[in-house]
Amino acid sequence: MTDVTPVDAAAPPPADQPIATPPSSPAAAAVTPAGTDPGRLAGVTAIWIRELRGRMRGKRAFIFITVYLTILVGLFWAALQAGGQFWTIGALESIGFGRGIFTAVMFIEALVIVALAPAYTAGLISQEHEKQTFDLLSATPISSLAIVLGKLLAGLSYLGLIVGASIPIASLAFLFGGVDVIDLVRGYFVLVVTGIGVGSIGVFCSAAMSRTQPATVAAFVVTALLVLGASGSWIILEARAADQGTAAPPEALLYLNPFAAVSDVVCQATASGCFVAEGLARAAGQNQPVAAQLLDVGPAPQVVGIGPGGAPVPACCPPNGQQFGQPFVPPSFVGGDFWPKSVLAYILLTPIAIFGAAQSLSPTRRWHWRSRPGPQPISGGSADD
Amino acid sequence: MTAIVRTSGLVKRYPGTVAVAGLDLDIDEGEIFGLVGPNGAGKTTTLRILATLLRPTSGEAEVAGISVTENPDAVRRVLGFMPDVFGVYDDMKVWEYLDFFARCYGIPAARRRRMIGDLLDLVDLGDRRNAYVQGLSRGMQQRLCLAHTLVHDPQVLLLDEPASGLDPRARVELRELLRELRALGKTIVISSHILPELEELCTSVAIVDHGRVLAQGRVSDIERRLRAGAVLRVKVLADDAGLEAARAWFGEQPFVASASLNPDGTIEIGFRGDDQETSRLLAAAVTAGLPIMTFARAASDLEELFLQVTAQGTAEAVA
Numbered sequence: 001m002t003d004v005t006p007v008d009a010a011a012p013p014p015a016d017q018p019i020a021t022p023p024s025s026p027a028a029a030a031v032t033p034a035g036t037d038p039g040r041l042a043g044v045t046a047i048w049i050r051e052l053r054g055r056m057r058g059k060r061a062f063i064f065i066t067v068y069l070t071i072l073v074g075l076f077w078a079a080l081q082a083g084g085q086f087w088t089i090g091a092l093e094s095i096g097f098g099r100g101i102f103t104a105v106m107f108i109e110a111l112v113i114v115a116l117a118p119a120y121t122a123g124l125i126s127q128e129h130e131k132q133t134f135d136l137l138s139a140t141p142i143s144s145l146a147i148v149l150g151k152l153l154a155g156l157s158y159l160g161l162i163v164g165a166s167i168p169i170a171s172l173a174f175l176f177g178g179v180d181v182i183d184l185v186r187g188y189f190v191l192v193v194t195g196i197g198v199g200s201i202g203v204f205c206s207a208a209m210s211r212t213q214p215a216t217v218a219a220f221v222v223t224a225l226l227v228l229g230a231s232g233s234w235i236i237l238e239a240r241a242a243d244q245g246t247a248a249p250p251e252a253l254l255y256l257n258p259f260a261a262v263s264d265v266v267c268q269a270t271a272s273g274c275f276v277a278e279g280l281a282r283a284a285g286q287n288q289p290v291a292a293q294l295l296d297v298g299p300a301p302q303v304v305g306i307g308p309g310g311a312p313v314p315a316c317c318p319p320n321g322q323q324f325g326q327p328f329v330p331p332s333f334v335g336g337d338f339w340p341k342s343v344l345a346y347i348l349l350t351p352i353a354i355f356g357a358a359q360s361l362s363p364t365r366r367w368h369w370r371s372r373p374g375p376q377p378i379s380g381g382s383a384d385d
Numbered sequence: 386m387t388a389i390v391r392t393s394g395l396v397k398r399y400p401g402t403v404a405v406a407g408l409d410l411d412i413d414e415g416e417i418f419g420l421v422g423p424n425g426a427g428k429t430t431t432l433r434i435l436a437t438l439l440r441p442t443s444g445e446a447e448v449a450g451i452s453v454t455e456n457p458d459a460v461r462r463v464l465g466f467m468p469d470v471f472g473v474y475d476d477m478k479v480w481e482y483l484d485f486f487a488r489c490y491g492i493p494a495a496r497r498r499r500m501i502g503d504l505l506d507l508v509d510l511g512d513r514r515n516a517y518v519q520g521l522s523r524g525m526q527q528r529l530c531l532a533h534t535l536v537h538d539p540q541v542l543l544l545d546e547p548a549s550g551l552d553p554r555a556r557v558e559l560r561e562l563l564r565e566l567r568a569l570g571k572t573i574v575i576s577s578h579i580l581p582e583l584e585e586l587c588t589s590v591a592i593v594d595h596g597r598v599l600a601q602g603r604v605s606d607i608e609r610r611l612r613a614g615a616v617l618r619v620k621v622l623a624d625d626a627g628l629e630a631a632r633a634w635f636g637e638q639p640f641v642a643s644a645s646l647n648p649d650g651t652i653e654i655g656f657r658g659d660d661q662e663t664s665r666l667l668a669a670a671v672t673a674g675l676p677i678m679t680f681a682r683a684a685s686d687l688e689e690l691f692l693q694v695t696a697q698g699t700a701e702a703v704a
Contacts, residue, residue, distance in 0.1 A: 046488030054476040132472035136533065139436050139466040140489040141458050364440050364457060 043142030047150025048157070051124070055158055065165055072108070072169050076101065098176030099270040105170040106187045106266055109163050110258045113195045114227055118219035120159055121202030123212040124151040125361065130212060144358040152196075152203045152354065159195055163188070183269035190265055190339050194258040197346030198223055200353035207357035226256040238279075251280055254338070256349070261342035268336035276338055389414045389541055389572050390435065395444035397430050397596075404430040406596035407444065412574060412589070414540075417567050419587035420576040421691055427596035428576035429469055432543045435574070436466035449540055462490070465534025469545040469576075473518040473526055479505065480514045482529060483536055490537040504532040508562060524555030531562065542566065542573045548582055560586050580691055592694045600694045607694070616683040617654040617663065618647075622676040628652070631675050638666055653683070 055061060079100065125147070128134040137147065167188070173179040205219040206212070230253040237249035254260045260276045267274035390412035397405040405427040412418045420428045433439040434446055437457035446453045449463045474482065480501050487497040505511045508528040513521065521529060527547065534542055547563075548556045563573055563586060577583050583590060584604065591601040600607045621631045632652050636644040640658035647653055656663065667680050 042491050043489050046485055049488070050474065050477070050481075050485045053481060054474060057476045131474070132468075132470055133474060135433075135436075135438055135466070135468045136471055136486075136530070137489075138438055139461060139464075140486065141461040142489050143458075362438070364437055 043140070043146035044150040044153065046142070047147060048153045051151065051154030052157060055154065061158065065162060068162060069165055069169075072105075072166060075104070075108075076169060076172065079104070094176045095178035098173040098178035099272065101176065102170060102173040102179040102183065102187070102269065103266045103272070105166055105173075106191070106262045107259065109166055109188075109191050110194070110262045112162060112166075113159065113191060113198060114223060114258060116162065117155075117159055117195050117198035118202040118205075118223050119216060121152060121155040121199045122206050122216040122219035124155055124203060125206040125357070126210055126212040126215045129210040138362055138364075144361040145354070147361060148203055148207065148354055148357045151206075152199055155202070156195060156199050159199065160192070163191055163195065179269055183265070186268070186339070187262065187265045190258070190261050190343060193343045193346045194261065197256075197350045197353075198258075200350045200357070201226075204353040204357040204360070207360040227258065230254065231257045231260065251338075251341070252345070254280075255342045255345035258342070261339040264336065264338040264342070268339070280338065387414050388412060389450075390418075390448055390574060392431070392435070392446045393444055395431065395434065395446055396442045397427075397434060397439065398442045403596055405434070405441070408593070408596060408598055410591060410598060410601070412572065414572050415567065415570060416588045417563060417573045417575065417586055419583035419590040420574065420593055421578070421580060421583055421590050422576075422593035423578055426593045428578075428593055429545050430596075431593070432466070432545050432574065432576055433468075435460075436464065436543050437461055438466075462537065463539055464541040464543055465537070465539040466543045467530050467534050467545060467547060469549060471530055473521075473529075475519055477518050478515050479510060479518055479521070479529060482518050483533060486533045487536040492536065500536065504535055507535075507565070508532045509558070522555075524551050524558070527551060527555070527559065528562065531559075535566075540570075540572060542571050544573060544575045546577055547575060548577065548579060556582065592691055594694075615656050615663070617656050617666075618679070618681055618683045619652045619654060619670070619677060620650065620679040621652065622678050627676075631670075634673060634675065635666075635670070638669065640666070 080097070125134075128137060142150075167184075170184060170187075173184070174181070201222050202215075202219040205215045205222065209215040209218065234249050234251075234253040237253075240246070241248050254276065263274070263276045266272065267276070388411040390410065392408055392410040395405050395408040395410075396403070408427065408431055410431075420431065422428050430439065434441050435448055435453060437453050437460050440454060448460045451459045451463065453460050474485075477485070483501045483504060484497055487500060492500065502511070502514075505514055508531060510521075510525060510529060510532070513525065518526065518529065527550075531542075531544070531547065534544075544563075548559055551559060560582070563575070567573060575583065575587065587604075589601070589603050590607070592599045592607070619631075619635070621628055623631060628646060628650060632644050632646050635641055635652060635654050640656055640662050641654055642657055643653075643655035645653050656666070658666070663682070667677070670677055670680070
């Protein structure tokens with residue numbers, strides 16, 4: 001090959017003649033590395049920003065959110081039309097409508113999280129392998145934990161945007177009444193914790209597998225097993241226990257089912273949709289199988305006022321054969337006991353999944369029990385010899 | 386000179402194969418060091434171990450005096466690695482690409498902005514600052530990837546087949562860029578099986594095959610160790626009979642081990658003498674009336690050395 005560079009004073013030295021290098025010894029460099037120590041979690045921001053830049057650039061993300069919100073608003077409008085003109089409804093219908101909005105948004109958002117969190121997170125790390133960018137990332141001093149957290153944060157940011165976009169629609173419940181602010185806060189708290197938990201399962205699958213397709217399938221399978229499989233097992237075991245008179249299955253089987261947690265939040269807020277609380281209470285009493293109870297859930301109580309002793313007064317169709325105008329007797333099962341356990345289960349699951357993902361990222365990046373030595377030369381003598 | 390990259394008895398085994406079989410390397414500061422070897426020789430595995438992407442089965446490897454197995458985090462801060470096959474992030478602009486890696490190294494925002502501009506100028510991508518990475522040509526992506534290895538001003542650059550897939554012009558540009566980096570004090574380790582490319586660029590080479598170093602040092606040193614003498618090529622202005630007569634004359638001279646006629650009409654002489662004897666041989670040929678057109682020591686190229694070394698098979702043969 002021909003060298004096309006003209007020879008001048010600034011030209012590099014000939015190839016076979018070593019140049020004079022800066023008077024920095026390798027040992028000195030080891031103590032004061034050329035790069036800056038980014039800290040164990042400093043790379044989280046770098047990864048997060050890069051992922052968001054990639055994800056939010058272009059029309060795709062905005063089109064998706066627009067379509068999603070249009071569907072939500074459309075559902076709300078259709079429900080409103082089906083229930084009559086909202087400016088003509090009375091206080092009772094208004095409260096019921098407000099609670100209906102709250103309940104619907106909570107369950108829709110739970111479904112959105114279960115459906116989208118694995119999809120958004122299962123490809124985050126495996127795509128680095130597929131796009132052959134993982135080596136570039138691995139050669140940087142970012143820790144594995146920071147990579148996993150940055151990826152998870154990026155995936156959850158977009159999911160959070162989607163879930164957060166539903167808050168104004170859920171807040172319409174306040175316009176109609178029947179739901180308190182704390183109910184909404186509680187509901188979104190459960191959704192956020194669930195989203196982080198399901199997302200961390202997706203990131204774990206993504207780190208454990210180098211291909212996105214198997215990682216996505218695995219993430220959905222694991223999520224389905226945790227959400228549906230465990231709950232289904234609980235129902236089957238409970239039915240068998242009721243038949244055979246044995247002990248009820250452990251309640252923990254239901255902890256990772258976000259629909260159960262959301263149902264409990266809704267139950268606590270509206271005293272309706274309490275099938276989880278009711279099921280658990282009856283399972284504890286061993287009266288009849290929950291599978292049968294689920295078919296036996298009556299209509300939601302509609303409250304029109306406060307009766308004697310501060311008890312809410314239902315307007316129609318009260319459970320347990322009560323009549324209009326009679327003080328509503330709360331059932332023996334009440335909401336609010338179950339969702340904190342569900343939240344706690346996800347809080348425990350999340351760090352386990354994140355740690356597993358960090359450990360699965362690369363064999364050379366695994367955390368070991370032994371402490372790491374400082375950046376000193378390891379072989380005998382100095383690096384200068 | 387101090388060794389900034391050192392491996393000792395480096396071994397990497399995979400099930401059913403040994404990629405690196407006791408590799409010993411010493412690379413001095415400021416070198417452009419070529420790892421030469423055929424496909425499967427263990428070059429990429431060695432570089433990936435040095436880049437802390439692979440854990441060796443046994444042996445030691447150090448960069449800037451830091452063990453790659455004991456303290457990989459510190460090693461990552463003193464080296465930049467460019468893999469043989471790499472991808473680019475979609476939907477990223479050129480400056481964002483460098484900004485991302487600079488953030489990874491914890492470089493403050495003010496320094497990042499200045500450094501990104503400097504690096505883009507260095508790799509001649511200043512005018513592509515706001516272009517999308519996936520829209521760059523292969524050569525530009527290669528230069529951008531090289532720029533990303535420099536964001537933290539590392540002492541050592543590990544470049545795995547940096548010129549693969551580049552057109553001749555891009556190769557020349559890359560070569561100039563690497564020389565510029567060497568002038569900035571970087572130690573550059575390049576693996577390649579494109580020998581002419583390394584020959585023009587490298588200050589030292591290691592010839593690797595089957596996971597072992599067969600020969601290491603400057604090309605001229607390896608050549609000296611390999612050969613008892615030199616090869617002289619002489620062009621004589623004569624017809625076939627004259628050429629044959631000239632070949633016979635050279636064959637009878639002192640220190641000449643062999644003299645043969647090449648198809649291109651040159652006479653190739655295996656000569657065991659030193660420079661003075663070479664000069665005397667030329668004087669004698671002219672005195673004898675041979676119409677000499679050219680008389681030169683044949684330049685040995687890396688390719689020739691590589692074939693010779695790998696044919697001998699063991700490092701001991703050249704020690």
